[in-house]
Amino acid sequence: MSARGRTALPYLYLLPAFLFFVPFVLVPFVHTVGLSFYDWDGLTAAAFTGFDNYREAFDSALVRSAFGHALGLVFFFGVLPVLLALPLAVSSARARIPGGNALRTLIFLPQAIPVVVVGVSWGWILALDGPLNAGLRALGLEWAAVDWLGSFTWALPSLGLVGTWTLLGLCVTLFFAGLQQIPGSLYDAAAVDGAGRWREFFAVTLPGLKGPITVALSVTVIAALRAFDLVFVTTRGGPGTETVVPGILIYRRAFEDGRLGSAAAIAVILSIVVFAVTFLINRISERNA
Amino acid sequence: MTVAHTTVTRSAAILISFAVITVLPIFGIVLLSLQPEQAQLSGFELPDRLHFENYARAFAVAHFASYLQSSLIVSVAVVVGTVIVSTLSGYAFGTMRFAGEKVLFYLLLAGLVIPFEAVIVPLYVELRAGRLTNSYWSVILPLIAINSSFGTFWMRAYFRQVPRQLLEAATLDGAGSLRILWKVLLPGARPALLTLVVLVFMWSWNEFLLPLVMLSREDLRTAPLGLAFFSSRYTTDRVGMAAAAVMVALPVVVLFMATHRRFVHGMWVGALKS
Numbered sequence: 001m002s003a004r005g006r007t008a009l010p011y012l013y014l015l016p017a018f019l020f021f022v023p024f025v026l027v028p029f030v031h032t033v034g035l036s037f038y039d040w041d042g043l044t045a046a047a048f049t050g051f052d053n054y055r056e057a058f059d060s061a062l063v064r065s066a067f068g069h070a071l072g073l074v075f076f077f078g079v080l081p082v083l084l085a086l087p088l089a090v091s092s093a094r095a096r097i098p099g100g101n102a103l104r105t106l107i108f109l110p111q112a113i114p115v116v117v118v119g120v121s122w123g124w125i126l127a128l129d130g131p132l133n134a135g136l137r138a139l140g141l142e143w144a145a146v147d148w149l150g151s152f153t154w155a156l157p158s159l160g161l162v163g164t165w166t167l168l169g170l171c172v173t174l175f176f177a178g179l180q181q182i183p184g185s186l187y188d189a190a191a192v193d194g195a196g197r198w199r200e201f202f203a204v205t206l207p208g209l210k211g212p213i214t215v216a217l218s219v220t221v222i223a224a225l226r227a228f229d230l231v232f233v234t235t236r237g238g239p240g241t242e243t244v245v246p247g248i249l250i251y252r253r254a255f256e257d258g259r260l261g262s263a264a265a266i267a268v269i270l271s272i273v274v275f276a277v278t279f280l281i282n283r284i285s286e287r288n289a
Numbered sequence: 290m291t292v293a294h295t296t297v298t299r300s301a302a303i304l305i306s307f308a309v310i311t312v313l314p315i316f317g318i319v320l321l322s323l324q325p326e327q328a329q330l331s332g333f334e335l336p337d338r339l340h341f342e343n344y345a346r347a348f349a350v351a352h353f354a355s356y357l358q359s360s361l362i363v364s365v366a367v368v369v370g371t372v373i374v375s376t377l378s379g380y381a382f383g384t385m386r387f388a389g390e391k392v393l394f395y396l397l398l399a400g401l402v403i404p405f406e407a408v409i410v411p412l413y414v415e416l417r418a419g420r421l422t423n424s425y426w427s428v429i430l431p432l433i434a435i436n437s438s439f440g441t442f443w444m445r446a447y448f449r450q451v452p453r454q455l456l457e458a459a460t461l462d463g464a465g466s467l468r469i470l471w472k473v474l475l476p477g478a479r480p481a482l483l484t485l486v487v488l489v490f491m492w493s494w495n496e497f498l499l500p501l502v503m504l505s506r507e508d509l510r511t512a513p514l515g516l517a518f519f520s521s522r523y524t525t526d527r528v529g530m531a532a533a534a535v536m537v538a539l540p541v542v543v544l545f546m547a548t549h550r551r552f553v554h555g556m557w558v559g560a561l562k563s
Contacts, residue, residue, distance in 0.1 A: 007387070009381075009385070009466060010381040010385040010386075010387040010390075011381075011387070013377045013378060013380055013381035013385075013466075014377070014378050014381050014382075014393060016373065016374040016377055016378070017374040017375065017377065017378035017397065017437045017441055018378075018393075018397075019374075020370070020374060020430065020433045020434035020437055021397055021400060021434050021437055021438070023434075024408075024412065024430055024431040024433075024434035024435070025400050025403060025408055025431070025434045025435055025438075026396070026399075027411075027415075028408035028409075028410075028411040028412040028415065029403055029407055029408050031411035031414075031415075032407050032408060032410060032411055035410065035411060042414065084307075087303075088303060088304065088307060091296075091299070091300040091303060091304075092300050092301075092303075092304045094296075094300075095296055095297040095300035095301065096297070097297060097300055097301045097304060098301075100301075100304065103304050103305060103307075103308045104304075105546075105549055106308045106311055106312055107304075107307055107308055107311045108549070109311065109312070109315070109542070109545070110311060110315075112491065112541055112542055112544075112545035113315075113538045113541070113542060114494065114495040114497075114512075114513045114516075114537055114538055114541065115495060115497065115513075116495075116497055116513035116514075116516050116517050116537070117513070117516065117534045117537050117538040119517075120516060120517070120520040120530055120534050121314060121315075121317075121318045121531075121534055122314065123520070124317075124318070124321070124527055124530070124531070125314055125317060131317055131333055165310075165311065165314070168307070168311070169311065222402075222404075225404075226404050226405075226406065228406065228497070228498055229497040229498070229513075232497070232501075232517070233517045233520065233521075246406070247406050247498075250406045250409070250410070251406075251498070251501075251502075254409070254410045254413075255413075255502060260410055260414070263410050264410055264411075267404075267406050267407040267409075267410065268407065270404055270406060270407065271403065271404055271407040274402060274404050275402060278402055
């Protein structure tokens with residue numbers, strides 16, 4: 001083989017991947033950024049409008065509330081599952097429960113189910129005449145039975161808790177795997193030092209789980225910011241605009257209202273938020289090394 | 290030892306209650322799917338008998354045979370495409386040294402953090418101009434593209450941990466790079482490839498936004514898309530909806546159950562990407 005052929009070889013192997021990646025991800029992403037500076041209905045000529053789409057987005061109460069709702073979902077999709085999964089993984093790892101693996105697999109199961117299936121299923125469970133309210137009535141809590149997804153107060157937290165249900169198992173699995181990597185000698189040393197259970201947790205377990213916690217938060221927080229499927233098949237943003245999230249706004253403006261430039265601007269803002277949050281989570285975790 | 294014993298009991302109780310909370314809604318939907326047609330129930334009630342005919346009805350009358358077929362075509366094509374391009378690129382990144390290696394790798398890795406919402410608008414406009422919307426290609430090609438980011442990352446990690454002596458010995462024997470890949474590396478890569486196949490299949494099967502935007506023809510609809518339309522159109526047929534939901538989830542749930550150990554490991558390593 002000639003020297004020239006040898007140097008070209010790696011690029012030949014990369015070519016197929018880039019033949020897909022460049023036209024279907026990279027170029028459209030650059031176009032989204034470009035499009036965000038135009039006013040375009042998708043059919044007639046586009047007009048350059050500078051930062052107007054961004055100005056409109058920042059001034060719009062609807063856009064601001066959409067990002068606010070996404071932030072609320074971050075709590076339910078990310079923070080809550082991590083807080084629940086930590087004691088769950090730690091206690092089940094040290095107790096060596098018979099059948100523990102099978103139980104953890106069950107808790108992980110919702111992660112494998114298509115989000116659309118999760119959405120229509122919970123739509124039934126949370127309906128006014130659904131099983132959740134039937135259970136509440138059976139317990140004599142008639143007053144607590146509401147139309148969960150149709151309520152201005154409860155729609156967003158309800159969707160959030162569906163997210164908690166979906167993502168808890170992922171966090172438990174990640175933490176449980178992480179716990180197996182912590183050397184037992186660290187626990188022995190802590191025991192020799194006379195550390196109690198809490199000190200042991202903060203001195204050995206928590207630092208040892210830094211990697212898995214970082215991964216769990218990155219994955220779940222991105223899932224919260226990008227929530228679309230679940231909202232689309234359950235509330236479509238309602239009641240009113242109580243559960244409108246950025247993904248729903250992008251879809252509506254681009255494919256229902258014919259405001260492609262505005263949709264692109266929101267998409268760019270969403271991307272920046274996702275990049276920033278991913279960077280921040282990983283940065284904080286490195287700093288605490 | 291009574292202290293340790295209560296700890297185990299309490300931990301087990303906590304774990305079991307979370308498992309029950311997780312499984313209860315799934316159990317409820319499966320139970321609902323076996324009720325008599327048009328049953329309007331509000332609780333978890335046992336049906337008089339198991340009405341499997343709901344599945345036949347959803348399969349034939351509600352077009353789920355066609356939706357499932359579309360999903361299968363799309364998912365299999367995406368898996369085949371992603372595995373091929375990711376194996377080739379992962380091989381280059383994992384075993385070869387070349388100029389621009391880092392830049393190209395991180396460029397491809399950006400696909401892991403770019404939200405799909407941020408490419409969907411121009412993607413639709415461009416595929417419409419190329420008359421590709423309303424064809425399986427409009428879903429398959431972008432999914433291969435976005436999944437090849439993870440696929441490359443995943444296969445590169447595999448190829449990197451192959452002992453260098455193995456590669457050097459094969460090179461000394463005069464084997465070309467493609468031959469080394471095929472004869473020396475791929476036979477040992479089967480566990481890594483299987484994980485990639487399972488993950489990409491699930492991601493493709495579950496994808497919603499892309500087919501929602503690209504496919505308006507009913508005969509092309511994928512299973513999640515068909516379910517979303519079905520549940521919004523037949524709001525009173527909850528039994529039918531439940532049967533359809535179970536059918537849409539079943540292929541990926543079975544796949545998950547059959548491979549979950551490997552899958553969970555894949556999630557773990559794969560999640561480290563971001």
